[in-house]
Amino acid sequence: MHITLISFLNKRRSLYPATEEYNQQQLSAAAKERGHDLSIVNVGDCQLLLQAGASKMLYKSGDFPKTDGFLVRFSTSFGTHIEAMFVKQLTLDGYTVINPYEGLIRAKNKLRTLQLLAHHAIPIAKTVVIKSRSGIDRAVAELGGLPIIVKTPFGSFGRGVVLVETEKSLYSVIELILKYMALGTDSTIILLQEYIREANGEDIRAFVVGSEVVAAMRRTARGGDFRSNFHQGGTVENVHLTPEEHACAISAVRVLGLDYAGVDIIRSKEGPKIIEVNGNPGLEAITKATGVDVAGKIIDFTVEKIKVSREKT
Structure with missing residues (x-):
């Protein structure tokens, strides 16, 4: 079977281009081990030709390469909603696409992710959304007081996430974020999230493929930092999920409409709470922490989904 990996990697924009190159290499190697061909586009x-009843994708000004299905490694950088239209076109053309366009767009926006999970009664870290300084005091009170976590709707690798411990620093951080957002095209929306003290700088990344948690790791922040991300210097180790954590992770991926994802969970006194869902999860940390061939799991799922799609047509 031939699989085409659509890469959104832009080395000039990406903070960690080597990380995404590693992901692509792992997926390519896993496909080869299973007797499949994987090409990276x-x-x-790519170009997108739009015309009545005959829109199509082009590649390097020629026809798009023939393939059995697509595996998408979607960028988490700003401004990729327009680029995502390429992924949407592949779906409109009848191809099997993993992850689907709709799921990627939902997961890219942290606000939309939390909104959907909350609507479906999936436990999340309590969050208040604001657009200005107005109502900050009420928002903080709803979250149980300081300290709180301040986030932007977009970002990855721990970017756009700040722990705020004093009222003075809270207003300073919010003013800075609002000014930064005003310079770009992003909506001035800020997420204020409860700080779960008992987590003590730890969270869990559950890696879901299809309807199965194939691997899970505990991430621990380095000294002096609250962000547990691997690329912020955090450490990782294999972890066993509770039945409730397992169910939360599976439900989150299903609700967002993703085929595979990394679900980030905090262990609180009240039980597990989801803080984010990553529709473009890295493979390096989870593979090293657990020893699981996560790339292989993704390839196996991709091949099976393509086969099922063929049987339906």
Whole structure:
């Protein structure tokens, strides 16, 4: 079977280009081990021809390469909603696409993710959404007081996430974020999230493929930092999920409409709470922490989904 990996990697924009190159290498190797061909197409080399009843993708000004299905490694950088239209076109053309366009767009926006999970009664870290300084005091009170976590709707690798411990620093951080957002095209929306003290700088990444948690790791922040991300210097180790954590992770991926994802969970006194869902999860940390061939799990799922799609047509 031939699989085409659509890469959104832009080395000039990406904070960790080597990380995404590692992900692609792992997926390519896993496909080869299973007797499949995997080619990588960068979205920067694609064009989209729009015409009545005959829109299609082009590649380097020629026809798009023939393939059985697509595996998408979606960028988490700003401004990729327009680029995501390429992924949407592949779906409109009848291809099997993993992860689907709709799921990627939902997961890219932290606000939309939390909104959907909350609507479906999936436990999340309590969050208040604000657009200005107005109502900050009420928001903090709803979250149980300081300290709180301040987030932007977009970002990855721990970017756009700040722990605020004093009222003075809270207003300073919010003013800075609002000014930064005003310079770009992003909506001035800020997420204020409860700080779960008992987590003590730890969270869990559950890696879901299809309807199965294939691997899970505990991430611990380095000294002096509250962010447990691997790329912020945190450490990782294999962890066993409770039945409730397992159910939360599976439900979150299903609600967002993703085929695979990394679900980030905090262990609180009240039980597990989801803080984020990553529709473009890295493979390096989870593979090293657990020893699981996560890339292989993704390839196996991709091949099976393509086969099922063929049987339906």
